[in-house]
Amino acid sequence: xxxxxxxxxxxxxxxxxxxxxxxxxxxxxxxxxxxxxxxxxxxxxxxxxxxxxxxxxxxxxxxxxxxxxxxxxxxxxxxxxxxxxxxxxxxxxxxxxxxxxxxxxxxxxxxxxxxxxxxxxxxxxxxxxxxxxxxxxxxxxxxxxxxxxxxxxxxxxxxxxxxxxxxxxxxxxxxxx
Amino acid sequence: xxxxxxxxxxxxxxxxxxxxxxxxxxxxxxxxxxxxxxxxxxxxxxxxxxxxxxxxxxxxxxxxxxxxxxxxxxxxxxxxxxxxxxxxxxxxxxxxxxxxxxxxxxxxxxxxxxxxxxxxxxxxxxxxxxxxxxxxxxxxxxxxxxxxxxxxxxxxxxxxxxxxxxxxxxxxxxxxxxxxxxxxxxxxxxxxxxxxxxxxxxxxxxxxxxxxxxxxxxxxxxxxxxxxxxxxxxxxxxxxxxxxxxxxxxxxxxxxxxxxxxxxxxxxxxxxxxxxxxxxxxxxxxxxxxxxxxxxxxxxxxxxxxxxxxxxxxxxxxxxxxxxxxxxxxxxxxxxxxxxxxxxxxxxxxxxxxxxxxxxxxxxxxxxxxxxxxxxxxxxxxxxxx
Amino acid sequence: xxxxxxxxxxxxxxxxxxxxxxxxxxxxxxxxxxxxxxxxxxxxxxxxxxxxxxxxxxxxxxxxxxxxxxxxxxxxxxxxxxxxxxxxxxxxxxxxxxxxxxxxxxxxxxxxxxxxxxxxxxxxxxxxxxxxxxxxxxxxxxxxxxxxxxxxxxxxxxxxxxxxxxxxxxxxxxxxxxxxxxxxxxxxxxxxxxxxxxxxxxxxxxxxxxxxxxxxxxxxxxxxxxxxxxxxxxxxxxxxxxxxxxxxxxxxxxxxxxxxxxxxxxxx
Numbered sequence: 001x002x003x004x005x006x007x008x009x010x011x012x013x014x015x016x017x018x019x020x021x022x023x024x025x026x027x028x029x030x031x032x033x034x035x036x037x038x039x040x041x042x043x044x045x046x047x048x049x050x051x052x053x054x055x056x057x058x059x060x061x062x063x064x065x066x067x068x069x070x071x072x073x074x075x076x077x078x079x080x081x082x083x084x085x086x087x088x089x090x091x092x093x094x095x096x097x098x099x100x101x102x103x104x105x106x107x108x109x110x111x112x113x114x115x116x117x118x119x120x121x122x123x124x125x126x127x128x129x130x131x132x133x134x135x136x137x138x139x140x141x142x143x144x145x146x147x148x149x150x151x152x153x154x155x156x157x158x159x160x161x162x163x164x165x166x167x168x169x170x171x172x173x174x175x176x177x
Numbered sequence: 178x179x180x181x182x183x184x185x186x187x188x189x190x191x192x193x194x195x196x197x198x199x200x201x202x203x204x205x206x207x208x209x210x211x212x213x214x215x216x217x218x219x220x221x222x223x224x225x226x227x228x229x230x231x232x233x234x235x236x237x238x239x240x241x242x243x244x245x246x247x248x249x250x251x252x253x254x255x256x257x258x259x260x261x262x263x264x265x266x267x268x269x270x271x272x273x274x275x276x277x278x279x280x281x282x283x284x285x286x287x288x289x290x291x292x293x294x295x296x297x298x299x300x301x302x303x304x305x306x307x308x309x310x311x312x313x314x315x316x317x318x319x320x321x322x323x324x325x326x327x328x329x330x331x332x333x334x335x336x337x338x339x340x341x342x343x344x345x346x347x348x349x350x351x352x353x354x355x356x357x358x359x360x361x362x363x364x365x366x367x368x369x370x371x372x373x374x375x376x377x378x379x380x381x382x383x384x385x386x387x388x389x390x391x392x393x394x395x396x397x398x399x400x401x402x403x404x405x406x407x408x409x410x411x412x413x414x415x416x417x418x419x420x421x422x423x424x425x426x427x428x429x430x431x432x433x434x435x436x437x438x439x440x441x442x443x444x445x446x447x448x449x450x451x452x453x454x455x456x457x458x459x460x461x462x463x464x465x466x467x468x469x470x471x472x473x474x475x476x477x478x479x480x481x482x483x484x485x486x487x488x489x490x491x492x493x494x495x496x497x498x499x500x501x502x503x504x505x506x507x508x509x510x511x512x513x514x515x516x517x518x519x520x521x522x523x524x525x526x527x528x529x530x531x532x533x534x535x536x537x538x539x540x541x542x543x544x545x546x547x548x549x550x551x552x553x554x555x556x557x558x559x560x561x562x563x
Numbered sequence: 564x565x566x567x568x569x570x571x572x573x574x575x576x577x578x579x580x581x582x583x584x585x586x587x588x589x590x591x592x593x594x595x596x597x598x599x600x601x602x603x604x605x606x607x608x609x610x611x612x613x614x615x616x617x618x619x620x621x622x623x624x625x626x627x628x629x630x631x632x633x634x635x636x637x638x639x640x641x642x643x644x645x646x647x648x649x650x651x652x653x654x655x656x657x658x659x660x661x662x663x664x665x666x667x668x669x670x671x672x673x674x675x676x677x678x679x680x681x682x683x684x685x686x687x688x689x690x691x692x693x694x695x696x697x698x699x700x701x702x703x704x705x706x707x708x709x710x711x712x713x714x715x716x717x718x719x720x721x722x723x724x725x726x727x728x729x730x731x732x733x734x735x736x737x738x739x740x741x742x743x744x745x746x747x748x749x750x751x752x753x754x755x756x757x758x759x760x761x762x763x764x765x766x767x768x769x770x771x772x773x774x775x776x777x778x779x780x781x782x783x784x785x786x787x788x789x790x791x792x793x794x795x796x797x798x799x800x801x802x803x804x805x806x807x808x809x810x811x812x813x814x815x816x817x818x819x820x821x822x823x824x825x826x827x828x829x830x831x
Contacts, residue, residue: 003319005320005322005324008315009332011316012286012289026262027262032263039721040718041734042263042731045733045734046729049763049766054647054771055648056776056779058606060606060607078782080782080784081639081780082779082780082782084643084780089643117681118681118782120684122684122685123682123683125636125662125663125682125697126636130783131783180671180689183660183672183673186655186658187654187750188748190751192739192742250738251736252752252757252758256717256735260717263718264716265714265715267713267714269714271717354740357714359816360744360745512748513745513747513748514748516672
């Protein structure tokens with residue numbers, strides 16, 4: 001069969017049309033379902049992000065099972081500090097409402113490092129009206145305490161001034177409030 | 178100085194690395210070689226006839242490999258079709274898939290139509306698998322009547338004419354991709370698409386000149402000097418434009434002295450001092466300008482002319498690569514803190530590393546070689562064989 | 564001086580009772596399974612008016628305010644954020660910067676490890692007299708005209724009708740264009756998922772009436788978050804009174820929903 005003078009052009013055009021149709025159909029088939037509901041994005045992604053696993057609780061979620069620490073913590077200056085900052089996230093401790101892992105309790109040198117993260121006066125950027133800062137080892141020396149002492153030997157870590165104030169009451173330095 | 182250097186914590190890592198330097202380089206080569214084809218087929222510059230077909234096949238070979246650097250860069254290359262299924266209406270990058278598809282179909286069609294007479298002759302002469310291949314490529318038509326050739330000629334001219342804006346968008350969108358990032362003061366300038374386009378033309382024409390001279394030398398065949406002279410003249414024109422715009426951008430920052438100029442100046446005079454001022458501007462721009470002036474304005478012996486045409490092409494290919502490097506990687510060295518610079522360490526074996534760059538730069542030449550077995554590159558060879 | 568014995572006795576008894584109660588309650592918890600999701604329903608809500616109501620997608624307005632005058636550089640926010648989202652090493656959803664100004668108007672900025680270790684020691688690499696020094700926490704500015712959304716080629720980052728700029732990790736191709744486009748460097752490419760990520764103002768917590776984790780753990784109230792539809796919220800009051808609130812890189816035209824109180828002019 002002899003092709004006419006423009007049959008190659010007709011075949012090219014046909015090929016292009018088929019290609020375009022296939023592409024268009026492919027795009028419709030592969031388009032994700034919730035796309036375009038609110039805008040040019042997959043609206044289901046909003047709910048997927050909203051249902052992400054929550055790993056931290058709040059202090060209230062810790063204190064509801066730990067009332068002893070709650071009473072101490074909520075009465076002291078450290079009530080604004082998050083339990084989970086020192087001890088770890090809620091999700092590492094409770095899963096499906098049951099205890100499944102233990103959260104670490106900090107010990108001596110670890111406690112000192114944690115305290116100095118906030119209370120070190122050498123970092124001058126800490127506003128005095130927001131937080132009381134001290135310099136080590138001068139703080140220990142001024143209190144006539146051995147410089148190998150760690151902070152928790154005088155301060156109750158959950159309420160730092162609890163023992164200090166009690167000691168002052170006992171020795172008569174401070175009036176009982 | 179080190180104490181004053183501050184980089185935002187998330188700015189330490191350079192996210193767009195050598196693959197993103199290579200992608201504009203490859204599409205630039207496509208653009209430049211297409212411009213030569215356009216000058217012949219649309220604007221009738223007859224002296225370019227010897228490399229008219231070569232430039233088209235060259236453009237097609239490089240375009241076919243242009244997407245690989247991007248696929249190597251993407252964190253999730255298996256999802257690359259998302260850009261075509263759900264392109265964002267505001268993103269320059271979402272145009273990539275569509276522009277690439279249009280460009281490769283267009284250049285593919287142009288090549289098929291330009292080569293149709295040759296391919297029909299080859300179909301009638303070959304057997305077996307090559308015969309099937311040629312039948313497919315000629316749409317199974319053997320009609321070479323004057324009407325069909327006239328139709329072909331008109332269609333080719335039309336396709337190459339619309340190919341010019343397509344090629345402009347193919348590389349121009351990359352320039353706009355950078356130019357539209359207001360967060361990076363060394364990228365966000367309206368001149369960026371213009372700079373990218375003109376330097377693309379420079380790289381493409383230089384590549385053609387170099388390839389032409391080298392291939393003919395390797396086959397011990399003569400080079401059409403009028404053709405090379407025309408190319409060098411056009412190259413000089415494009416390069417003057419490209420270099421002027423590049424310098425205009427730098428001087429504009431340095432004169433206007435707006436808020437971010439100190440960071441951009443610090444970048445060019447600091448971490449990029451050698452790669453920008455010494456190499457890109459000094460050795461690879463000022464020197465070629467002088468060489469091009471000499472080549473264009475003076476009458477020279479053929480062998481001297483050929484040698485320096487090839488030399489200037491090599492230097493300009495390096496200039497364009499350096500320009501891409503200084504813009505892409507250099508621009509990311511400057512932290513958004515405007516107070517410091519980070520460092521870039523090219524890796525050898527990374528998926529975006531040096532070995533990958535070498536492989537992806539060699540691949541188009543392999544494709545070109547394979548294509549040369551299907552589409553004869555040179556008109557003289559065709560005449561000799563028929 | 565000292566408490567009478569009877570009183571001490573009473574206190575001891577009360578203490579033992581409390582501990583026993585706690586122990587019994589605690590051990591009961593080990594035995595009685597709680598319903599799934601008890602975690603959030605048990606926790607008292609921190610943002611009023613969200614729990615128990617259907618989430619109105621189109622009428623939410625939240626604001627985040629950072630008070631520079633109260634940040635002590637403890638890094639609790641950075642630690643909590645890293646733990647909440649398992650952020651990989653070397654990348655940050657939020658970080659704290661330290662600024663130091665000397666008497667020659669030179670500004671030194673650093674952010675060692677993003678402030679994750681808190682600032683435990685002063686800068687050892689400079690020997691200048693410090694005129695002023697402060698901390699600046701940084702996070703996603705949740706722009707009202709986000710450049711990251713503008714440049715994303717596949718719609719993997721988007722602005723929701725409730726004003727949050729979120730990520731769709733299933734759609735992201737990892738091109739890193741959004742990371743280039745963010746003027747605040749809030750974004751990064753997660754090397755494990757190979758997709759882009761950023762701070763989301765803890766959208767998953769806010770939807771359940773809880774505060775973002777960095778706001779929750781901040782011990783000094785330097786980070787504040789609230790509902791602007793609630794006229795009693797702290798952020799509403801701050802935004803409608805005579806406080807000087809500024810935003811970062813205002814000339815970029817991104818209209819951030821993150822405001823700073825007490826920000827100095829040196830901060831970029």
